[in-house]
Structure formats: structure tokens, C-alpha cells
Amino acid sequence: MKKWNLKITALMFVLILFSILCIYPLIYLLFYSLKSNQEIFYLNPFGFPIELKFENYVNAFNAFNIVGYFKNSVIVSGVSIVGVIILSLPFAYAVSRMKWRLRGVASTYLTMGLFIPIQVIIIPLAILVKQLHLANTYFALIVPYIAFNLAFSNMILSISFASLPKEMEESAFLDGASIYRTFIKIMVPLVKPAIATAITFIFLSVWNEYTVASILISNNSVKTLPVGLASFTGEHATDWGAMGACLIIASVPAIIIYSVFSEQVEKALTIGGAIKG
Amino acid sequence: MNKMLGNKRAICLFVLPTLLVFTVFVFYPILQTFYRSFYDWDGINAAIFTGLSNYKELFQDDLFYESLKNGVIFAAILLVVQVGSATLLTFAMLNRHVKSKRFFRTAFFIPVVLSVTVVCQLWSAIYNPEFGLLNKLFEILGFSYKQNWLSDMKLAIYAVTFVNVWQFTGYQFTIIYAGAKAIPEDYLEAAMIDGASGWKMNLKIILPLLRDTYRMCVVFAVTGGLNAFAHMNLLTKGGPGTSTYTLTYMTFRNAFIIGEYGYGCTSAVILVLQCLIVTIIINRIFTRKEAVTY
Amino acid sequence: MKKNALLSTILAASLIFGLTACSGGKSEQTDPPVNDTQSNTDTVAETEDITPEEESAYGIYAPDIPEIEGSDVEATLRVCTYYGGDSTTFAEFAAEQIKKKYPNVTLEFETLPQDGGQTIKTRAATGDLPEILLLDSGTIETLAESGSIYTLDEYVNKFSIKNYYTDAIMENCLYSQDGNIYQFPMGSISPILWYYNKTLFEEYNVKVPENFDELLEAVVVFRENDIIPLAMFGKEPWPLGAFFDSFAVKENSGGCYALSKGEAKASDEDYQKAIGKMEQLIEAGIFQDGVTNTDFDTASALFKDGRCAMFMNGCWYTADALEGLGDDVDFMVFYPTADEGNVEQNQYAMTGGGDTSGMGVTKSAEDVDLAASIAFLFSYYREVAQYEMKSLVTTPLQTDNLILEADELDHISQKLLDAIDNYTYNTRFLNTFPNTKFSTGFTEEMQKFLVGESREDFTVNVDKLIDKTVQ
Secondary structure: OHHHHHHHHHHHHHHHHHHHHHHHHHHHHHHHOOOOHHHHHHHOOOOOOOOOOOHHHHHHHHHOOHHHHHHHHHHHHHHHHHHHHHHHHHHHHHHHHOOOOOHHHHHHHHHHHHOOOHHHHHHHHHHHHHHOOOOOOHHHHHHHHHHHHHHHHHHHHHHHHHOOOOOHHHHHHHOOOOHHHHHHHHHHHHOHHHHHHHHHHHHHHHHOOOHHHHHHOOOHHHOOHHHHHHHHEOOOOEOHHHHHHHHHHHHHHHHHHHHHHHHHHHHHHHHHHHHHO | OHHHHOOHHHHHHHHHHHHHHHHHHHHHHHHHHHHHOOEEOOOOOOOEEOOOHHHHHHHOOHHHHHHHHHHHHHHHHHHHHHHHHHHHHHHHHHOOOOOOHHHHHHHHHHHHHOOHHHHHHHHHHHHOOOOOHHHHHHHHHOOOOOOOOOOOOOOHHHHHHHHHHHHHHHHHHHHHHHHHHOOOHHHHHHHHHOOOOHHHHHHHHHHHHOHHHHHHHHHHHHHHHHOOOHHHHHHOOOOOOOOOOOHHHHHHHHHHHOOOHHHHHHHHHHHHHHHHHHHHHHHHHHOOOOOOOO | OHHHHHHHHHHHHHHHHHHHOOOOOOOOOOOOOOOOOOOOHHHOHHHHHOOHHHOOOOOOOOOOOOOOOOOOOOEEEEEEEOOOOHHHHHHHHHHHHHHHHOOOEEEEEEEOOOOOOHHHHHHHHHOOOOOEEEEOHHHHHHHHHOOOEOOOHHHHHHOOHHHOEOHHHHHHOOEOOOOOEOOEEOOOOEEEEEEEEHHHHHHOOOOOOOOHHHHHHHHHHHHHOOOEEEEOOOOOHHHHHHHHHHHHHHHOOOHHHHHHOOOOOOOOHHHHHHHHHHHHHHHHOOEOOOHHHOOHHHHHHHHHOOOEEEEEEEHHHHHHHHHHHHHHEEEEOOOOOOOOOOOOOOOOEEOEEOOOOEEEEEOOOOOHHHHHHHHHHHHHHHHHHHHHHHOOOOOOEOOOOOOOOOOOOOHHHHHHHHHHOOOEEOOOOHHHOOOHHHHHHHHHHHHHHHOOOOHHHHHHHHHHHHHHHOO
């Protein structure tokens, strides 16, 4: 018995250490948003602010239309997530469980979406968006975001689909259900945890995305939150504290979404496990 | 049943919309990049066709080889350390005796959520040779091993890589953990009755069942490493000198800073091909004839 | 569950806190003037002859521009320029002045993205540039070639801008490489200065150097006492070029600009001399550790906190330095890098200088006359604000009709004003070289040199770079 306690205590110790290492940056950011430039960079980068500069938050709000950009981010993220899920669910299912010759090729083809460097396709993409008359609308961002995230979503979902027992559809077919009905009523609910995981990651990727958002949208009323961060950079100096304040505001939804969805994933997995067994 | 699962109309309906959106918005721009790599172009004005001369220049460019090397180092470290740590964390979270799992899980994910800008500023401060945490830590522990972490041409790439490893371990962890939790309880219980427990359970039972999950994680880790950009751009701007260049950074620098967009496309093409080949190889290694089912 | 809920609640609370901290949209403008003087126009003697219409909400004097009449036309124009921090104040002041002439024109500001030109170039490719755009020598070349910006030669004459800008600007910063004018000047001819901390020099009994030997001695003494001799932000390219130039100009006033044009080689005897001096200083530890990775804010913080004795930056840094160090800070009128006894050679050859930068008009503008008028008004009033609020003595504007907010010039600006007429510039900021391939490669070589590359390797590599990149 004693042996157990030692091991477990050591393990807990390591885990706590690592957790501190992970949580500290958030605290760092919180302090950062309340410090002056000099404190951030040299005087006191790591500790509690010497002087609580709440005006950083005021400056952040005055620098640009935070509330408006926030709203835009929410809209763009929301629609993008829905779009990705709607498109990739059937695709993942077809690629992992349906029978056709090119399914492996299709899957690998889509994987290319995982590693294209944005820097280089940005000019062709921008021209394309303009030619499709999407420029400076929400769709200028939503459609590319959907396209970029299909690959990832497909990977997560197809693995989850593939792990379901082969005979899953059989009973439904025997009962006379069509493939469509089977897919929607039976298969999709079984991969809820994967969907929740996919949603979390897609949200993060879209919410924090800066390059495409900055380049494709010039109309202030459509801009998303990360783009607003650039407003703090002046000609010769940058107001980092205010930028930190803006980042805190930007990070909060992401953490909340993660907490909420990871709970869903936990719950769904434990229930799912019982059914599958 | 096979007939149902082979229903051509259904397959088309399921697959085509995705393929369409993807082809238009991802593949087509990549094709254009490929096309432009044969030109001398600054991105806006008229392009001059130059055939393979961009490629010839690329293969003679020292910067290309340095970027390649750094990409491989990055990928290897991500693979081993990041996926490895994520795996160990998963095992820890699966352990019955560990408490407050929800707290830990959320904690591990926080770095992933933070913007890269902030993470890099934090680590810039930590790595600072004069007043950074890292050297101070060594001082406290009594080592005289102080380094110019980000300013040393040999060390810089490792220092930058480590930041990425740290930030996205939570990402890999979430995926592996979800995969592990998807294994039904009674499956594991049956294995325990058969005598497996502790490490044996982890290595011999759980890991093999996560084959597909790991395939995905390995692809992410390796292509993420080859593709790296954000961290070196923020921490060292490719420096000191060019020792933290990666192919993506090289592409960015050529396309925008120097204004040789065509040449930038060339390195981008090599990058995409590299990632594609690597993905195919990884798929070969990891896939078996049938997917894992329980 | 509890811990998670607690965490979520805290975060939600901070979000709400953040939102309520908002004072409901744009309230009174921010930053009071940095100069430590009153901003109360009543006490400035010269304001007796200012009529109320010429005052502004910012408390500074705004002269009229009679060449532009203004009109009632309604329009919305997008203006992309510096817009964060102090720049916001300057931009808003200019906007206020523009409103007087064009009451029905709305200006939508966008911060100039500093991402290596990605955004601007991409927008040019899609034809989505803002009507009025801040240009510099880097962007002008590409944009002009692609026909994205208008030439402004006729407007320059129509508005008689030579009545508003200094001769130096008109001669050096107006015309682009192809002989046309694409911008109304904004941005000054700024020398790069060696600021230093007087108190530190006194404390350690070090003479403020005037030549290389004294400089080397100073470096050695400071190092022994754990003070950083010179803080530099080597992460950005141009400080590295500036450092190189500080030594090179004494031998060849063309500095590294001449190298980029292929007019000289690093292996030339005079450049070798300069490189040799740099090597000695680097080995003596002139910079802080991690110099190639230090960004501006960190380096500046080190200087303002008294951890380093000297700091190199463009003269716009004066206000910032005074804020941090007050009377402790001063600058060296000429670079302390010449041989002892040969100080007069190229004594006042400086690096830095000006660039063809300013507000231009893009093809997105439907009413070119209107856009050009506004672009000029913006450029002008923006510089008025910077001059009057910050005592920027290197302003591109003629200052006879302008009134400084401060009662008197701070000691650095005064010293600079006295020295400026002697300064000559045959080299410039590294990031404004037309030969960008050279400047990018040169930055990388300098970084390597700073972290220990040998002088021989550096020379060989730079020469190779010149061969490769000079057409």
C-alpha cells in the first residue's frame, strides 16, 4: 500500500507542476493587461503588477470598436463551425464506412488542407474571393475558413466513425431504413464526442485567426477581433498593455467554449462506452 | 447491406459538396501557387515565365537547405516530445487514483487557447539572458549553465521548438485522451481480469487500439513541424542570422519582404510536396486493412 | 464540476467586467502631451493673435491652408495610416482640421498593418486598397508599377506645397526612383542618434567618448561594472544597419547604402577598418546578451531604467527618453567612432535620414481631386500636430507659422536643432534600400556577426551578397 501512495503522490506532484506551467501564462496575460510597457518588458515581466493600470482596458475599448469586432468574430466563428460540420460529417461517414473505390484517395486529398501555408495562397485566395463577389462580407472569411477546416474535422470524425462496430447499420437496414435515415438518426448521434471535439478545435482555429482576416477584410464593420489587435501598434511604439487587455477579452470565450465542450465530450464518452460494450 | 453502403447517389451527395468547397478554395489556390513557381513575379505586376530556373536557384540556395533541416528537427522534436508527453499525460488522466481530473484537463489546454503573440512574449522574457526566468532558475539551482537561448545560432531552433511543443501538447493530449476514453470500460475490465494492469495495460492494450488516433496525431506533429512559422516569426524573426528559418518563413520572406513572389511559390511547392509525401508514408505505416472496431 | 464552474464563472465575470469598463464608445481623447509642460494655450505668449477659429480641441495652433478651398461634397474615404498610441491623437487632429474644409466628408481610419507588406500587396492585387494610403519607398515601387496609385505631380504644384515643407524635404523626399511624385510628404528626416545616460557616465567616471579609443575604454569600464554599454534592439533590421553605418560613414559616408548599390565592397580597405573596430567592440561586450533577439520595448526599458549607458535610435525617441530619464539623458552630436586625431573627417555624416514616405492616393479613389486634397491636408496637419505636441525639431514642415505647445524646447531638442544644419546623409535606414534582397541578407549577416562570426567570414559573405544582389 505504501508503494502506491509514493507513486501516486509523485505523479500528482508532476501533474500539478505541469499544470502550473500551463496556467501561469493566463495569469501572466492578466497581469500583462494591467502593466505599463516598461514593466512588461523589463522591470517586472513575471510578477504581480506594481501599479494596476486599469486604464489599459479603457484604452483597449477606445482604440477600436471592440464590441463590434467581437460580434463579428462570433458570427464568423458560429457560421463557419456549422458549415464545417454540415459538410464534413457526411464526407467523413462516406470515406470511413461506405464502399467505393476512391475513398482513400479522397481522404488523402482532403488532408492537403492541413498543411498549406497561408502566406503563399493568400494572393490567389484574395483574388478568388473578389471574383466571387464575396469581398468585404462575412463570407469572405466564412467560406475560406470552412474550406481550411474541412481536413481536420474530417480526420477526427472519420476516425470516430470507423471505430463503430461494422454491424451498426445492419439492423437499421433490415428494418427498412434508407441510408440517409440511418446516417442521420443512428450514426451521427454515435459520434457526438468527436463532433464536440471538432467544434472546439474549429472554434479555436477560426476565433484566433489573424492573417486571413486582416488581409481579406478592409471594411471596419466586418472586421474580427484578432484584427483589432493591430490597432495598438503606433508609428514608433506599441501599447502592449492595452493589447493584453484586448487579448484577455478575446481569450475568455475560447476558454469557456473549451470548458463547456470538454464536459460534453466526457459525458458523451462515458455513456457511449456503455452502449458500445 | 453492401448495396446500401455502396449507394452511388448517397455517396455523391455526401462527398461532393465538401470536395467542391475544398477544391475551389484550397486546391485551386495551391495549383496557382504551383503555376506561379515557374515565373518571376512580384505578386502584382506582370509575370515573366522563367521555367525551371526558380527551382534551380532553390536547390542551390543555402537558405533552402537550412530551412529544410530546421523543419525536420522541428518535426522530429514535436513528434517525440509532444506526442510522447501527450501520451504520458493521457495515461496519468486514465489512472484511477488521480484526483481532480477536470481541473488538470482544462489546465493543459489553456496554452492552446492563448494567442501566439502572448505566448511568444512570455517565452521571450523567460529566455532573456539577463533577467529571464530560465537563467535565474539555473542560478538558484547552482548551475552556471547560462545561455543566450534565443541568440545562439545552434540553440535557437531548439528553444523555439520547445515553445511550440509546450503550447500545443494540450492539443495532442485532448485528441489522444478522447480516443482513449472511447474505449469501452468493459473491454478494459476484461483485459484487467486477464492479468493486465498498470503499464502493461497502457502499452499493450490501450496504445494499439489507438492506432488511428495516433496516425492523426503523428500527421499533425510532423506536418506542423515542417510547416512551422508563427513561433519563429515572433521569437526570433528567423534569426540569429538565418538559423531558425523554416520553409514557410523562407516563403514569406521571399514573397513579401523581398518581393519575389514567384520564388516564394517555389519553396511553397516543395513544402506542400514534402508534407504530402510524409502524410502518405505515415498513412502506410499506420493503417491496417480494417479500421479498429470494438 | 465545481472547480470548472468556478473557473468559468471567474472568466465570465472578467468578461463582464471588461465590457462594463468601457466608457461607452469613444470618449475624450487620450494621451496628454508627453512634454512636461502646460498644454494651456492661455499662458503661451504668442497666442494673442490667434483667432478662435484657428484653435482646436487639442489645444494647439492649426494654420490655414488657403490653396485648398474645401467644399460641401459628401463622401466617405478610407484612410490607412499610423493609428495607434500617439498616432491616434495626431490623426484625429488632422481629421478635425479636414472637417473644417470638408464638413460632409467622413474619414474611416485603418491602422497600417505592419506585416511585411502582405496586406497592402494582397489588397493591391485585388484592387481593394483604401483611397488614401500611407506609402513609403518599399511600397511605392510595386504599387506604381502595377498602376495602383496616382502620380501627384500636378497637385504638388497646385497646392504650392513648397510653401509648407522644408527645402531638404522637397529635394530629397519627394521624388521616387522613376521621377514621379506619389505622396504628400509625411515623416521627417531623422538622424539616428547615440543617446546616453549622463548620470551613469559620471558615476563611473567615464568620459563621454568622442572617438573610437574613448569608446572602447568606456565599453570596458562599463562591462567591468556590470552595466550594459549599449543596448540595441537587434531583432529589427535597421538598428543593425545603423550600427554598421556609425562606423562606416567616417570612412565612406555612403555606409552600407553604398554597399547595396555595389559602389563599394566590404573587403575595401576603408570598410575593413570600420568592420575591425566593430569586431573589437563586440568582443569587448558592447551589447547586452541576446541582442539579436531583443525588441525595441525591452531595449528601451533597459535604457530608461538605467541599466545601460548608451542607446541608439532615431531622433523621434527624444520625447520617450526624456519621459524616462529626464535631465539624465543626452545625446552625442556626432558618432564617437572616428580615429583619435581624425575626428573631423566626415564628422557630421549621419545615418538615418528621410524616405519618400507620405500619404498617397490609390486607384480606388473615385474623386481624385478630393482624395488628393484630403491626403495633403492629412499629411500636413498630422505633422503640425507632431511638431507642436512633441517638439519634433526634425519636422518636415517649415515652422515659421507654427507654435510649439511647450514653452521652451527640452535640452535635447535644442541641442539637436543647433546641430541639424551640419548633418549630411549619404546613407539611409536599412529598411528603405531599393535593393531589398541585399538589405534582408545584410541584416542576417550582421546578426551572425553580432553573435560571434569572424570578421573574415562576415566580409566574405557580405561581398558574396553584393555580387548576388546588385544588378
